[in-house]
Amino acid sequence: MPKRPIYITDLDHTFLRSDLSISDFSTETWNNKAESSIMTIATARSFQKSQELLKKIHINAPMILLDGTIIITPERKLIDLKTINKELGDAIVDVxxxxxxxxxxxxxxxxxxxxxxLYPRKLNEYQQDVLKGYKDDPRMQFNPNNRTMQQNLKIVYFGYEEQLRPLYEEIQKVFGTNIEAKLSPEKYGGGYFLTLLHSEGDKSHAMQKVMEYLGRGHEEITVFGDSVNDLGMFKLAGTSVAVSNALDEVKAVADLVLPHSNDEDAVARYLKNIG
Structure with missing residues (x-):
């Protein structure tokens, strides 16, 4: 019996439309494909938010969440967890x-x-806009002392490139391979964000863990993405697919660049066309 194909997609700017919706076409196509394939996600989103956004979507394999720091099944069975401890987290914040x-x-x-x-004591203009999107989120807590937690999944700086790039370079110099640092443009608001993770808390390491869990090779996977945090998966997967609105550096390493964007159901069109 042939093995079921494996598909892993990023959410924002890849599978989700820019307004965070999923079209009926994408929903139907994905769910039809899930009947004969292994289908899951790799996203910067949390478990709770992913569940809200994907409530009509069938996921039948462990999900890669918060950039790769958590691998968990849709039934909430934990597969792997990668956190930054408080000592290292506070040192990062001090920089x-x-x-x-x-x-x-x-x-x-x-x-x-x-x-x-935890949201910061000082908010720049861009951070203020980010915080507005979470104003009704019960998980939000003010962090007046600017300290980290015992188990930190992500430390994220929002702002503009001229401020974040020097910080990114300094963090790389100070902490080296002890953390994973990614500087990326933020397409919703026009600024940049700097994400700091456990050294093995990125999507590529998480994808390898998922393949070990499934007993399959990474060369058997097709991945979809658009941004910097997808690059590791693109380099490992058997087939890497970029949507038309992907960053140029993502398109440069993709095996295939789709002619359609996330707002044109690019992933679903691909899944439909391959039968």
Whole structure:
């Protein structure tokens, strides 16, 4: 019996439309494909938010969440967890203070893997806009002392490139391979964000863990993406597919660049066309 093909897609700017919706066409196409294939996601989103956005979508393999720091099944069975400890987290924050910027911090607050989002004491213009999108989120907590948690999943700086690039370079110099650092443009608001993770908390390491769990090789996977945090998966997967609105550096390493964008159901069109 032939093995079921494996598909892993990013969400924002890849599978989701820019307004975070999923069309009926994408929903139907994905769910039809899930009847004969292994289908899952790799996203910067949390478990709770992914469940909200994908409530009509059938996921039948472990999900890669929060950039790769959590691997968990749709039934909430934990496969892997990669966190930054408080000592390292506070040291990272202290470097950011030298550049006059405080981060958002996402961490694990209890044994049930519920999350806390700590927002900074000082908010630049871009951070203020980001915070507005979370104003009704019960996970948000003010962080007046600018300290991290015992188990930190992500430390994220939002701002503009001229401020974040020097911080990115300094963090790489100070911490080296002890953390994973990614600087990316933020397409929704026009700024940049700097994401800091456990050294093995990125999507590529998480994808390898998922393949070990499934007993399959990474060369058997087709991945879809658009941004910097997808590059590791693109380099490992058997087939890497970029949507037309992907960053140029992502298109450059993709095996295939689709003619359609996320707002044109690019992933679903691809899945439909391959039968």
């Amino acid at each position: 950011g203070t030298q550049f006059d910027i405080d981060p958002f911090i996402i961490g694990v607050k209890d044994k049930e893997l519920n999350e806390s989002f």
